[in-house]
Amino acid sequence: MNIVNVGYDSTNYYVIEGTPGARLLVDVGFPGTLPKLTAALKRKSLTLRHLRFVVATHYHPDHAGLLGELVPLGVQPLILEPQLSAIPQLKQHLKPNSGYVEITTAAATLLPLAESRAWLARLGLPGQFVATPGHSADSVSLVLDAGHAFTGDLTWP
Numbered sequence: 755m756n757i758v759n760v761g762y763d764s765t766n767y768y769v770i771e772g773t774p775g776a777r778l779l780v781d782v783g784f785p786g787t788l789p790k791l792t793a794a795l796k797r798k799s800l801t802l803r804h805l806r807f808v809v810a811t812h813y814h815p816d817h818a819g820l821l822g823e824l825v826p827l828g829v830q831p832l833i834l835e836p837q838l839s840a841i842p843q844l845k846q847h848l849k850p851n852s853g854y855v856e857i858t859t860a861a862a863t864l865l866p867l868a869e870s871r872a873w874l875a876r877l878g879l880p881g882q883f884v885a886t887p888g889h890s891a892d893s894v895s896l897v898l899d900a901g902h903a904f905t906g907d908l909t910w911p
Contacts, residue, residue, distance in 0.1 A: 755878070756771040758798045758800065760797075762778075763790065764816075767780065767781045768781070769804070770904075772877040773877060776878055777804055779805050780904045782810065782821055782871045783820050784819040784820065785853045785854060786820075787819075787853065802824070807832045808824055808830070809894075810897065810906075811896070812852075812889060813844045816875050819844070819845060821857050822854065822858075823855045825855075830862065830863060831862040833864050834865055834883055836887075867882075868882065870882045880899040880900070881898035890907075
C-alpha cells in the first residue's frame with residue numbers, strides 16, 4: 755500500500771494505492787482549485803489520470819468542493835450512504851461565483867457503510883469506512899487495517 759499526501763493550502767488530501775492502478779483520493783479542495791490539485795499531484799509524479807476514485811470525509815467546501823469538477827475528468831466519486839443528505843447542503847456554504855460544479859450521484863458509486871470493507875478489499879485496501887459524526891453529521895473516516903486513519907477534520911476539544 756502506498757499513501758501520498760497531495761494536500762495544498764491548509765488541508766491535507768491523500769492518494770492511497772492498493773493494487774496497481776487502484777488509487778483512491780481521500781478529500782479534495784475548494785471549488786476552482788483544480789490547478790492546485792494538479793500541481794500537487796505533479797510534485798508527487800501523479801496525474802488526474804492516475805486517480806480512479808475520490809471520497810470526501812465530509813461535505814464541507816474544503817473537503818468536497820472540487821469533487822464535481824473531477825467527474826468529467828474520469829475520477830469516480832465514492833459516496834457513503836450517510837453522506838447523501840449532506841451533498842445538496844454543500845452549495846449553501848459557497849458563494850455563487852465560487853465556480854462550484856454540482857455533485858450528482860449519477861456517476862458515483864453509492865456505498866452502504868456495511869459494504870465498505872468488501873468494496874475496499876477489491877482495491878487492495880484492507881479496511882473500512884466508519885461513521886464519525888462530530889465535526890459534521892455526515893463525517894466518515896477511512897480506517898485501514900494497517901493502522902492508518904483518515905478522518906478529515908476533528909471536533910473541537
